[in-house]
Amino acid sequence: MSSTRRRVEYEIVKRLVGPALMQVDHAQRRVKSLRKRAAKPAGPFGPPLESVRKLKELMTRHYLEGRYADGAVPVAWVTSGFPVEVLRPLGYHAVYPENHAALCGVQRVVPHLSEATEEVGYARDLCSYARTDIGSVMLQETPVGRLPKPDLLCCCTNICQTVLYWYRSLAAHFQVPLVLIDPPFVYGEAKPHHRQFVRDQLDELLVVAARVAKRRAPSMDEIVGVTKLAREGTRLWGECLAESRNKPAPWTGIDGFFHIAPIVTLRGTAECNAYYRQLRDELRHRVAQGIGGVREEKHRLLWDNLPIWFDVRGMSTLLAEHGFNFVCTSYTNAWAEAGSRIDPADPLGSAVFAYTDIILNQDLGKRFGTLARLAEEYSCDGAVLHSDRSCKPYSIGQLDLKQRLAKQLDIKVMVLEADHGDPRAYAVEQGHGRLTAFMESFS
Amino acid sequence: MTGAGAPVAIGVDVGSTTCKAVVVDRAGAILRHRVEPTHPRTEQQTTRILDELRLAVGCELPIGATGYGRKRVPGATKVLTEITCHARGAFSRVKRAVVLVDMGGQDTKIVRIGPGGDVADFAMNDKCAAGTGRFLEVILGRLQVPFDEVSAHVARARRSVPVSSTCTVFAESEVISLVAQGEELEGILRGLHESLAKRVAALAGVLPADARIVMSGGVALNAAMVDALGAALRREVSVLPDPQLVGALGAALSAS
Numbered sequence: 001m002s003s004t005r006r007r008v009e010y011e012i013v014k015r016l017v018g019p020a021l022m023q024v025d026h027a028q029r030r031v032k033s034l035r036k037r038a039a040k041p042a043g044p045f046g047p048p049l050e051s052v053r054k055l056k057e058l059m060t061r062h063y064l065e066g067r068y069a070d071g072a073v074p075v076a077w078v079t080s081g082f083p084v085e086v087l088r089p090l091g092y093h094a095v096y097p098e099n100h101a102a103l104c105g106v107q108r109v110v111p112h113l114s115e116a117t118e119e120v121g122y123a124r125d126l127c128s129y130a131r132t133d134i135g136s137v138m139l140q141e142t143p144v145g146r147l148p149k150p151d152l153l154c155c156c157t158n159i160c161q162t163v164l165y166w167y168r169s170l171a172a173h174f175q176v177p178l179v180l181i182d183p184p185f186v187y188g189e190a191k192p193h194h195r196q197f198v199r200d201q202l203d204e205l206l207v208v209a210a211r212v213a214k215r216r217a218p219s220m221d222e223i224v225g226v227t228k229l230a231r232e233g234t235r236l237w238g239e240c241l242a243e244s245r246n247k248p249a250p251w252t253g254i255d256g257f258f259h260i261a262p263i264v265t266l267r268g269t270a271e272c273n274a275y276y277r278q279l280r281d282e283l284r285h286r287v288a289q290g291i292g293g294v295r296e297e298k299h300r301l302l303w304d305n306l307p308i309w310f311d312v313r314g315m316s317t318l319l320a321e322h323g324f325n326f327v328c329t330s331y332t333n334a335w336a337e338a339g340s341r342i343d344p345a346d347p348l349g350s351a352v353f354a355y356t357d358i359i360l361n362q363d364l365g366k367r368f369g370t371l372a373r374l375a376e377e378y379s380c381d382g383a384v385l386h387s388d389r390s391c392k393p394y395s396i397g398q399l400d401l402k403q404r405l406a407k408q409l410d411i412k413v414m415v416l417e418a419d420h421g422d423p424r425a426y427a428v429e430q431g432h433g434r435l436t437a438f439m440e441s442f443s
Numbered sequence: 444m445t446g447a448g449a450p451v452a453i454g455v456d457v458g459s460t461t462c463k464a465v466v467v468d469r470a471g472a473i474l475r476h477r478v479e480p481t482h483p484r485t486e487q488q489t490t491r492i493l494d495e496l497r498l499a500v501g502c503e504l505p506i507g508a509t510g511y512g513r514k515r516v517p518g519a520t521k522v523l524t525e526i527t528c529h530a531r532g533a534f535s536r537v538k539r540a541v542v543l544v545d546m547g548g549q550d551t552k553i554v555r556i557g558p559g560g561d562v563a564d565f566a567m568n569d570k571c572a573a574g575t576g577r578f579l580e581v582i583l584g585r586l587q588v589p590f591d592e593v594s595a596h597v598a599r600a601r602r603s604v605p606v607s608s609t610c611t612v613f614a615e616s617e618v619i620s621l622v623a624q625g626e627e628l629e630g631i632l633r634g635l636h637e638s639l640a641k642r643v644a645a646l647a648g649v650l651p652a653d654a655r656i657v658m659s660g661g662v663a664l665n666a667a668m669v670d671a672l673g674a675a676l677r678r679e680v681s682v683l684p685d686p687q688l689v690g691a692l693g694a695a696l697s698a699s
Contacts, residue, residue, distance in 0.1 A: 406564070414565075429511070430550075434567060437526035441562035 003071055010065065010072030018061040029053065044320035046292045049251060051259070051279040058275055059261050063144040069093035070148035074213040077170065079163045080264055081338070081358055082156040082181065083202065083351045088226040088268045089218035090209055095147055096265045097166075101129035104136070105309030105421040107143045114422060128390040128421030130166040137173060150174055152212045154205075156181040158361040160393045179208050183356040187363045190356050198352045220347070227347040230268040234339025236276035237263045241336055243283040244327040245378055248292030249300065250283045253326025254316035255293060257307040263335045298323030299442055302375045304330045304401070305386035305394045306420035311428060318432055322439045328378040330371060334359045337370075364397040368404055375409055382412040382442065384435070389419040414438045450474055450500040453493065454695025455519070456528065456688075457485055457512030460548030460576060461661060463691040464492045466500055471535040471696055475499055476688055485512040493518065507698030509690050511549065521698040526554055526565050528693030529659055534560035535696055536683050542654045544643060544672065544680070545689070546662035548576040553647045555654075566646050576662045578611045582635055585615055586628060590665065597636060597667035600629035606638045614638070632667070640671035647676065656680045659689035 042048060069075050076092045078084055084094055104110050110128055113135030118124055120138070122131060136142050153176060155167040164180065171178040181201045184194045210217040240259070243250050251259075259279060266272035286292075301319075303326040308315060319325065338358045343350035359370055375383060383405055385398040402413045416434060419425035448468025456463040458481060466475040475496060482488040489512070497503060508516035509528040516522075525545070533543045534556055543554040550567050557563040568575060583589075588596060604626045608614045614635070621631050650656075656678055662668050663686035673680040683689055 412564075430567075433511075433524055437524035437562070437565060440524055440527040441565075 006068070006071035007073070010068040013068045014061075014065050018064050021064075022057045022061065025057070026053075044295055044317065044323075045252070046248075046250075046286075046295055049255060049279070049282060051275070051282050054275055054278055055259055055261065058266070058271060062265060066093060066095060066144070066148050067146045068148075070151070074151045075148045076152045076154050076209070077150040077167075078154040079156050079159060079167070081158040081355060081360075082154045083205075083355050084154075085223065085226045085230050085268045085342070085347065085351065086202065086205055086218070087154070087209055089222035090213040090215050092152070092209070092213065093148065094265065095150065097133040097170075098129050099261060099265050100136070100142065100144065100147065101132040101421060102309050104132045104143060106312070108310050108423070109141075109143060110310065110421045111424055113139065113141065114424075125389075127160070127162045127166070128419055128425075130162055132421055134166070134169060137170070150176055152176060152209060153178040154181075154209075155179070156183070156355060158183045158355055158358050160360065160391065177208060177212060179205050181205065181355065183352075183361055185363075186357060186361055186366075190353075195352045195356065198356055199348065202348050202351060223347045224344050226268040227342055227351075228344045229270060229273060230339055231342045231344060233263055233267055233269075233273045233276060234336060234342065236273055236280055238336030238340065240276055240280045240283055241328065241332060243280070243287055244293075246287045247300075247379065248290070248294065248297035249325055249327040249378075250286035250291060250293060252293035252316055252320070253301075253303050253329045253332070254307070254312050256329060256332040257309075257312060260332050260335060263339075267335075267339070292325075294320045294323065294325040296323045297325050299382060299439070300325060300327040300378060300380045302326070302328055302330070302371065302378065302380045302383040303386065304371060304383065304398070305388045306331055306391055308386065308418045308426065308431075309421055310423045311418075311426070311431070314428065314432070315435070318435060319439070322436075324382075324439055326384070327380065328374045330359060330367075330374065333370070333374060360393050364400065367397065368401055371401060371405060372409060375405065375411060380411060382438070383414075384438070385413065385415045386420075387415050387417045389417070389425045390421060412438065412441060448472060448474075450502065450504055452507060452695040452699035453496055453504045454507045454528070454691040454693065454698065455489055455492070455509070455513075455516050456525070456690035456694060457481060457489060457508070457510040457516065458525075458548050458661075458690070459511050460580070461687070462488060462492065462510075462512070463688055464489075464496060465688050465691045465695055466496055466504070467692060467695040467699065469699070471692065473685060473688060473692060476685070476691070478687060481512065485515040486517055489516045505698040507694030507696070509694040513694075519698075521694070523694060523697055525690050526552060526562060526567075528690045528697065530554050530556050530562045530693065531560065531696050532689035532691070532693030533657055533659060533683055535692065536689075537655075537657055539655070541657045542647065542650055544647065544656060544658045544660075546576055546643065546658070546660040546668070547690075548580070548661065551575050551643055551646060551660075553643075566648070568646060576660070578614070578639060579635070579662065579665070579668070581611050581615055582618055585618060586622070586632070588628070588632065593632060594666040596629050597633045600633040601627070602630050602633075603637055604630035604634040606631065606634040608638075633671075636667050636671040637675070640668065640675035643672060644675035650676065650678075654678075657683050659683050659686045661687045663687075 074092045080098045114131040116135040117131040262272045341354040387395045406413045450466045462481045464477045505520040507521040508519035529545045540558040545552040553566045555564040663682045
């Protein structure tokens with residue numbers, strides 16, 4: 001199929017089909033809402049967020065457009081901590097395999113996809129995100145219909161080293177270039193030569209990304225424009241999270257796990273920022289009205305690490321029934337903090353700071369500082385540290401963190417062993433039993 | 444009957460291996476009790492046990508339920524986890540801050556109980572039967588040693604035969620190999636107990652120097668395990684009275 005025809009299809013889907021489907025969806029919802037008046041509280045939860053509709057629309061359109069992206073526009077598969085701002089001016093459609101794997105986790109298709117990966121020899125001890133996406137590629141199965149074939153793979157090891165080997169496998173499979181941003185692990189403060197090392201890689205990225213996209217390298221004005229959007233989006237996301245400093249928190253930490261999707265996958269776009277403006281305003285309205293994410297908030301918890309995607313609903317219900325809410329999480333906070341260092345006046349120089357100094361690329365002392373600050377700012381009286389079988393960089397040191405948090409902040413802390421994607425590595429009954437015992441210890 | 448007060452509550456602890464039930468008086472004395480292997484049809488079993496206990500005491504009583512089957516105890520007025528109930532049961536006996544080691548059929552719990560009886564912290568084995576009663580049950584079954592004779596066997600051991608694996612499956616095959624190599628049964632059993640105790644001690648982590656250790660759960664009836672645990676923790680381990688009933692006792696006290 002010619003690239004022109006492919007581009008026409010892509011533009012039709014992007015400008016006509018996607019919006020039209022959303023209009024139909026809106027109309028159907030409007031009809032339904034005439035029958036039901038206002039959104040009512042559901043069980044132990046407060047009324048559902050109105051913004052969820054917009055979130056669904058945004059992400060559906062993103063994945064719908066993706067189906068028609070390859071051959072029409074350059075496509076990059078990107079790790080969550082990659083400086084995507086450089087790719088946007090070149091017209092890339094960015095796919096986030098981690099976000100896709102999280103979606104597979106919620107849809108409970110991880111065991112099926114993982115087994116395909118394991119059958120060809122990958123270890124079950126490998127991150128379940130990696131196993132899920134490799135399995136999805138091999139089987140050509142995905143809950144989103146279809147993922148576009150990448151022209152470029154973009155990997156940043158600021159979240160873990162696994163992504164490097166994962167993306168190397170993808171590069172061998174798709175036979176496309178892989179660009180690597182490899183920030184040194186930061187003990188204390190990054191040294192100037194560390195920063196120069198990352199800066200040199202960013203400069204190389206610009207050249208390779210432009211060559212693959214068959215375009216001239218983006219001008220500084222173009223990069224500044226996207227950087228401004230990314231910075232604004234990050235600020236807005238941070239404002240959404242900060243509303244949970246109020247009592248009761250207007251939404252749950254579990255809500256936050258879902259609403260993080262745009263800042264991960266659409267960072268640096270106007271749609272992303274418009275969405276978070278809407279969400280922030282709704283949260284502020286709920287705060288003004290005294291509406292909580294949990295109907296009767298009695299205790300406020302901090303969550304550390306990725307969510308258990310396949311059990312988020314079960315776990316949040318269990319917590320809400322006992323009046324507990326995860327009012328803040330180090331995971332969702334990471335996307336509010338990293339981008340806050342982005343400076344449009346120096347987009348590449350500040351990107352070095354933003355993407356090197358993220359929580360998973362820092363020593364344990366800094367991680368403790370972040371957790372302790374969050375627990376205090378959000379008035380938490382307890383913390384749950386998810387020891388994630390699939391994410392060792394995030395889980396290492398948690399027994400020390402537990403002791404320090406309990407001792408220095410005088411709060412109750414537990415470590416919960418689970419996995420962010422693979423239900424085969426988690427016993428729901430035992431997990432919920434431990435959480436229940438933890439909650440009982442507050443009375 | 445072990446006490447003279449009027450019955451005030453029933454506690455039921457539906458564990459993975461055994462189902463325990465007690466009737467207690469206001470002072471926490473156990474007036475009546477039942478211990479049975481857990482039946483797959485939990486509701487039928489607990490209904491029958493509760494009927495028998497009600498008939499015996501001649502009145503309706505509030506019911507506290509705990510254990511893995513706690514949500515399937517008909518008429519329970521209080522449903523709490525084993526951590527909370529074992530802590531309450533233990534504190535009612537010792538009335539001071541202690542570290543409780545509860546070795547049950549499916550899991551082993553380390554509960555740090557505060558001076559007021561509160562659960563200050565806890566740790567449990569995760570997703571694995573290593574370090575639990577099930578581990579001993581499987582190995583003793585393989586060696587055809589009845590549970591109530593195991594202590595005497597261990598006491599007769601002339602030396603300990605190290606069993607390196609604490610995984611139930613791997614330890615079973617390791618024990619078979621040791622038997623095939625002609626190692627004496629008593630020595631293997633001692634080695635098994637030491638291996639298990641070290642696993643539990645690792646779960647307990649670093650204990651405060653003045654921590655007093657008490658033990659509950661069915662495994663506490665095995666004196667060899669108590670001795671091995673004391674050696675692994677390098678301190679005295681006291682077994683609570685009626686160790687198998689401590690969870691049910693805590694459930695009853697919570698409901699009263």
